[in-house]
Amino acid sequence: MTHSALTPTTAEEMRDVLAYAAAEELPVEILGQGSKRALGRPVQAAHVLDLSRLSGVEVYEPAELVLTAKAGTPMAEIEALVAGAGQELSFEPMDFGPLLGEAAGKGTLGGLIGANLAGPRRIKAGAARDHILGLDAVSGRGEIFRSGGRVVKNVTGYDLPRALTGAYGTLAVSTLITLKVNPRAETSASLALNGLSDAAAVAAMCAAMGSSAEVSAAAHLPEGICQRLGVAGEDRPGPVTLLRLEGFGPSVEYRFANLARRLAEFGPAERIGDAASKALWQAVRDVIPFAGSRNPVWRVSVPPASGAELMQRLRSMMPVEGFYDWSGGLLWLQMLDGEVHDVPLRAAIADHGGGHATLIRASAATRAAVPVFQPQPAPLAALSRRLKAQFDPKGILNPGRMVADA
Template sequence: MTQDDSAATILHPQSEADIRDIVAAAVAAEEPLAIEGTGSKAGLGRPVQAARTLSLAKMSGVTLYEPEELVLSAKAGTPIAEIEALVDAHGQRLEFEPMDYGPLHGLCAGQGTLGGVVACNLSGPRRLKQGAARDHVLGVRAVSGRAEIFKSGGRVVKNVTGYDLSKGLTGSYGTLAVMSEITIKVLPKCETETTLVLRGLSDAEAAGAMAASMGSSAEVSGAAHLPMYVAARVADGALGNDAATLIRIDGFGPSVEARAAHLGRGLEKVGKVERLDPQASRRLWRDVRDVRPFVDGTQKPVWRLSVTPTRAHEIVMSLRMQAAIDAFYDWQGGLVWLKMETGEPEADLVRATLRRFGGGHATLVRASESVRAATAVFEPQPGPLAGLSHRLKEQFDPKGVLNPGKMG
């Protein structure tokens, strides 16, 4: 184990035993620990007040990769970019298409780790078809807030009996345990892809086009809508200013061609349809995934809204009438990215609007540290669910030493 001496001490465990020892010392002293990989997602959640940080940056490396079995295990601090490059070289990919929060928070791209992706349950545009990180985790090794090493799951897909701790830790933001090693499933990458682009649709028209595409036989793997001017902020401006509705189709070459042609003929009733080649399509969806339209070098609040797809455009319209906002849609409208142009989060307005249109979840994913400290960053849980979360925290981390306040 190594240690950096600074205003906040950073501890670098190099083994699972080191993690256990660090947590045990924190429990004994009842001193909180901030848990991180490389810190690329430190801007998510409420600020953690801790004098010591447990960094997993040196807990890196792939420990198992069996391409024929579609399974990979790696230490929690392994860069996700390194894993994606490895599986790509074997004709495979991570189906949940994990997003990179770094650029949105003013950091360089490609710094995220496997542990961070799983801890935050990240996913990209393919989420609407293939699920989030949680659906691709097969097993974990971790150290609880009791300083106890445990493992859950294994190396095969059907290996769940009783409570699945792997799923429980996914999305817990490091508040339940420190993951040391994670096993995930990988899948063959598609031979090719294309994106159909409809131009100039209103948000309401785009909602209809995306719903029709998702309900078709085209097996759509991505459906997003970039309103006017937002479209110009992706793919180095290649789309121009007009609104762009994006429908992605991927798979085996001849199948992609046939499905795209069939769906394109149907969409021509709505508007002119353009086709992107595979390279342009991949670049475009990477920018949508990483919220590039809002990568502006500021800390203006950005919300991630999970809502009913058919109500998304109504929610955005209502908010536009009450506040200065910018927005675009992913997951057929089930995911809305919202930027507050005034610099105020206006959490009460955002959440009241969601309730008025049938509910949903609003998560503040970018804001200054002072704003995050004073705002309910995550959607407040109903009483029964909050009670369950509290009991789970009591079981895993009774002294509250792991990322205290991160989700509270």
């Protein structure tokens, strides 16, 4: 076997390739279009398993709200198809391309599942794993698995979609994925509150999420961030807090008025119309303010109530800028001095209610030296090792992607 790319076109070909790789103990790096290749630790493998030819939508039944596609299918193709039928993927998967220096629109369905992607609507709709109806995959043993059907003895009892989603291709290689889709909202609007401090913004977002307004996204952009979203007419220099409402036109108008009254103590509410609102949320989703730079970027998940205090502490410790999504539960941070600051960052997170920090953008050398993903507690790490031993005992799938020597 040479070091050229392996390009299976069917699940059976994938099975044969991985069975051979396991027998020969040949590690492989799994790629779709490579849009997230710089996400995670550098893979320690000379061979590439290229899924680009394992592509195509097999079944799309808009009336049944179901879509089945092969893992190498571009997300741009899937999203265009469902949009044409007035539908969407409710979890609003982000596109990592611009943030990682790649072109937009290169991500694939398999990559989405591997990284468990979700955008601003996650606070209402959940993540990718919550929308998987079925999944076929090939393990590092060279065995085909089908969720919801017959599985081999080694993995009986596992919820395959949940085990594989977010595993970054280290347990098995997805081949066919079935997702639920939903009707797209008729219209949307965003309520903007200007000039709030981080703490006041988090309080406003939490109040909005606790209201009857059915807010589908809540973000706070500190001073200077909104200007870099690149949305015409929305280059606000000061802090802005955004709350998205979606649905039928009259419903959106009614809920907007009620929410504006509910949040009156935080200042006057400004309405952002459908087109500008969609553009703003896409830019927030794809972390556009930090695209085009090489500075390290972190994705930090924390309890919303502790996010503002954490950000204040980090600003006192290091040159950092950031903004909030998921009603304050998700912080995107950019280190302005080019250093990753992993140790003080994770220590500060532990001191402020706990959470998870993932290094999203850094050089390959840095990602090889620094724990990219939040180190797991010992019991959870032991469970991860057992899963790896069951699915990929020879360690041939994306070795080192998540943890060194695994």
